Amino acid sequence: MDMTKLPNPATWLVPVIGDNTFYQGVKNDRLIAAQKYGGITKDTGKVKISFYGMIAYKVTTPQGLEILIDPFRNAPDLDLGGIWFLSQFPEINVDVVVSTHAHGDHDGMMRVKAPMMLDRLAGTVQVGDAKITGFPDKHVSNPQNEIYDGIILEKAFGKHNYPPGENMEWDNSMILIETGGIRILHWGDNRQNPPQEMFDQIGDIDIFLSAVSDDGHITTAIWGEKIGKEQLHAKAVFPGHYNVEGINHPLASGIIDAAQFTRMHDHTFIKDKSISFTKEDLDKLNFHVFYFGENVDWDVLKWPHQFPYNYPVSDLDVWPGDHREWEQYKPKNGDKY
């Protein structure tokens, strides 16, 4: 083997800070189509929602524009809360990637091949058949979840974590997507009590992509109901920010699933990897919880850890076999050169 043709080992460790789409070969052709024709596909009349783990939700508009909100990653520095994820976020192609705030479980934009990024959006973007509006507010700092309070969060992150004087990590923008006559709100990790003025600006919501999990890491079941029912009058509610086996580290951050919250209300356990709605479908519902559970829209690697193991053990001769690659150098005459 010609060692000079191997990549220089030092280049394996080049940190790419910030934008890395140059290296991913991202193309904006679908955005050009949306700009030119108002959409990418024929109008399906339906909005599609799919789940990618943690609180990463993808909204596909009736005319095919794909908007992904809050892809996750492990923060680049282990001091920032440690390892939270066992899997890397899948390298998927979408048209727009949006992040609600600068925390590792929400700002893994570098994993996503998207020609358009909206980081911590405030204001309104009209693109294709979607209108995306950001409502800037603050991150939750006192979740009131009976397991831990803001003081432990402050200890884990080593930072002052509530206003005034907090840094960008403890801010949050809620993301409202209006498309096909449907209004979808992604909560991010927003505090429970944004000003009433902001709720008035947001108005009534059809689909509430919430941060409700049974442990209430961000939004407790009680707060989820208060916000979703009383303030947003949500028709469909999706839990988020909950534990998915194979994605979340079971010991990090103490989050569990959201099955109990789901059962407490009219609910549907979604069996597929996505679900589509028309405006008429949603008008029949009132705070109906749709729970993806572990049905994320990608293949998660799950380690076989149940006992007894029921995996076939293959013979070493069969797999990987005894490949004596060195024998190509075997002397033709005798045992040694």
Place this chain on the structure above:
Amino acid sequence: MEKTSKHPSPVMGSTKVTHRQPKHIDPMPRLVQVGDVAYAQNKNNTRIIAAHYYGGLRENTGEVTISYYGMSAIKITTPKGLELFFDPWKNPCDPSWGGIWYKMRMPMTHCDIGFVTHSHFDHNAYEMLDAGMLFRGLTGEYSFADFKVTGLADKHIVETQSPVYTKEVLDTLYPFPNVDKEDVDNHIYLIETGGLRIVHWGDNRQNPPQDIWDKLTDIDVVILPVTDDGRMLTPEWADKIAAKMNAKIIIPTHYFIDGINIEGAGWGKTAENFAKSHDNTILDTHTISLNKAKVKDYNNHVMYFGNNVNFEFVGIDLPENGKVADIPEVKSVWEQYK
């Protein structure tokens, strides 16, 4: 070494799992993705929330200020005080991806909203912005507070038609294995604020389609990457583009600045001749204030920032010193353990 036609993702931890193809040797360097670093910022979104509720951050001054930061980096401050920053620059993370272009870093700079026209390192260093929000590749109409930005998705310049920067020269300078150089993205930004229509061209190709030209009519200020040697836009193309937009003022960018840019890193000329061959103002400052009344009598007037940028360069004179200093004694701190 076995050759494969398909490159795996150059990114470490790729879901394409190259280790399951043991006979395949990856010809690409692998990169450690650090990604976004906004969590390390010290500021917060207080100014953004204020602009959301009050539509601005101060009383209307009636003027838009435009400030130059080298390369294509421009900060536009709206009459109500929102700071929009376009195209911050940096050296590439690894010199093998384009070489070292700059003697210094663009300093960490405050703004409210950072915009990136395309993902080349001379335009995409948004980690150097202390920003409330960041947009890359914005397409469509964005409205907030007292401004509107329209992002027009198009493509990067491919053939400069410069006598110096031919395709062969550029292929030698930038031998990227994973990039289709005929098809690189770029987004033109049209900024509307304080009654002015300002265009940041990024490195867009010279001939976008008609539907984009239709949006770029009656432009007050156009920010163009034009240099005398045509590193991006040649003077001829800059003239054509400015004339097509009916631009009142042209601001050249993306030119050589002594103190920031390194000579011979694939370029070398300023835009001085371009400026002087037009009706021009050679500015002696890094920031200008404009409004509708001030710009109305100009037609293709070049305002040239030259070497004036809105930060201090790190520059040292090296005069010969007559007196040579003594070699200092080192403090013997170790003696405390004696």
